[in-house]
Amino acid sequence: MNELEALTDEQRMKLHNTRRRVIESIGKNMDLYGITLSIGHLYGNMYFNQEPVTLDEMSETMGMSKTSMSTGMRTLHDLKMINKVWGKDSRKDLYEVMPDWHKNFADYFTIKWRKAVEQNMSALSRSIKEIVELKQQYADDTDFVQILNSDTQKIDEALKYYNWLERLIDSFETGEIYRFIPKEEA
Template sequence: MDELAALTEEQQQLLLKTRRRVIESIGKNMDLYGITLSIGHLYGNMYFNREPVTLDEMSATMGMSKTSMSTGMRTLYDLKMINKVWGKGSRKDLYEVVPDWHENFTDFFSIKWRKAAEQNVLALTRSLKEIEQLEENPEQSEAFLEVLASDRQKLQEALTYYKWLGRLIDAFESGEIYKLIPKEE
């Protein structure tokens, strides 16, 4: 955290200005994906650290309460955007950014997509079973059976999409996606 101490005041201000622009941009970008602006700023600040940091250090840097900082760190950790690391002589948890933006992207979206897909597949499957039970009732009118058949087809098409999405998520998690769209070197 003391990396700026060797710089002049002017150098520090110039550096902080360029960093703030990037940190603000990261925060806004993450906000678009459902991560709060403050957690985006936390990640942006951590991105520029050369050494792992404690909750207390980040709390002081950002002027956030320790509770808010803990919540933010836990969110970033759950999204696999930061790691807990061991520090010699330190009893406190230390955190560092996972610097690979490709990995961050794939982890973030894989976690979000898989969770949403699983919820939607569960809802679709339940509704499909209910439709099939309704179709088995011999007392249903032809009009109602036609609507049920149409809905069943739509639900089956949606399930086909979620199977494809599952394969896409697998391709991100395994790194196979980079065979189709290679990382820039």
């Protein structure tokens, strides 16, 4: 039996209003991190489900097209915020929320940060290589070499930052961060 079926209409309405505020808050919070409001609302709705859900069920609940729902589910799955699960006697894919908010936060940011670090370090490394070539090509132009040396120092500082950021990302992935900033226990 569905958990809501045993409730009175008044109880269902009050529960719906309470949940709606939380779902709206989740959506707005996720929107701050670059996830669309509708995908944030999708996660929020799924968060309150007691059982895994299908695309069709969530599409009906949220009034979204199956295509939009599929995109939203794929986004949440790629961010490791939901899992595909097996359901006995079900031919459709079922999805459930990963309710660990700490892990969701860590997964989301490590995915985004690692991608940014890789792109930026690659660009910085290419620039260092070009600077080395320019120094060789213009070795006699001391003013230009001095500018190149200054740029090299700045790029080295940026590389140090990205190395630090990689260690921070590692600390989120391994859970080491919680030694310094412990999770609040219930």
